[in-house]
Amino acid sequence: MAIILHGPAYSTYTRTARLVLEEKGAAYALAEVDLLKGETQAPAHLARHPFGKVPVLEHDGFTLFETFAIARYLDEVLPGPRLQPGDTRRRARMTQICGVLDSYGYGAMVGKVFWQAAIVPMQGGTPDAAVLADGLAVAGKVLDVLEGLAEGDGFLCGPEISLADLFLVPILEYFAMTEPGRAALGSHRAIGGWAGRIGSRASVVATRPKLG
Ligand SMILES: N[C@@H](CCC(=O)N[C@@H](CS)C(=O)NCC(=O)O)C(=O)O
Structure with a gap:
């Protein structure tokens, strides 16, 4: 098929x-x-x-x-490992995180911070400070929500990887390519640790875009 x-x-x-x-x-x-x-x-x-x-x-x-x-x-x-927790509350948390990232995380971390701090300068422009500040404020709230979930050595919604992790990886990797993004991650150590652990996973390496 x-x-x-x-x-x-x-x-x-x-x-x-x-x-x-x-x-x-x-x-x-x-x-x-x-x-x-x-x-x-x-x-x-x-x-x-x-x-x-x-x-x-x-x-x-x-x-x-x-x-x-x-x-x-x-x-x-598809066959293969389940990517949605069996436990109802963990699955609800997963759905919540995917919704938070779709509704607030992507627009702030990629649409505003990554765009202003990475793409605009790459194209020879000057970042819009107000847009950047607005993106960082919302990004900070998103990271605060995620921080509690990323503690320990597992994944966002438990000991197994879930769709929540797979929604966050691409957004966070772009965010972390910027200086203000790295600074925000520096003050969210659990999420920083999660990013370090998941960054070497085969699926993450295989799909990492080659930019530039
Ligand atoms: N809610 C949509 C969002 C998809 C989305 O925004 N994709 C971006 C690229 S990452 C896009 O197509 N942007 C093109 C545009 O906005 O014109 C989804 O979950 O698929």
Whole structure:
């Protein structure tokens, strides 16, 4: 049964879906849709995703967008280790973290901090200090929420890796490429430790985008 994931390797949400596929040991094809070249607005992509975002999953005639839906579907349909805790409360926490990252974390840590502190200077521009400060304020709250969960030597929602970890990895790695992001992580030591541990995991290494 063919699995095609539409999206660019540098997209955080696409990487989360790829992390799920890698953790499951599934074969899949990545069909690059370069959003920086406007390809998400092309009619072919809008037919797959009316909001013009990535990723989109195609699995044996079934098409699905929204990363949390994709991640849960892949976890449930594919063999391999379960990526959603069996315990109801741990699973609720996992869903909460994915929602926090989708609603607040991505926009602040990637859309504002990574964009202003890494991409804007790379393109020869000057970061907008107000946007950066706003992103860092929200990012700090997100990190505070995660900090309590990352204590110990396990994963965010227990002793096994879950979708919450796979949502956080791509966002946190971009955030940590910036100086203010690293400073914020320096004052959230449990999350810093979690990032260090998970950073060498095979799925994380295999999906790490090559930037620049
Ligand atoms: N809620 C969506 C968010 C997807 C999303 O924002 N993807 C970004 C790339 S990481 C995107 O497609 N951006 C293109 C745009 O906003 O035009 C999901 O869970 O899939």
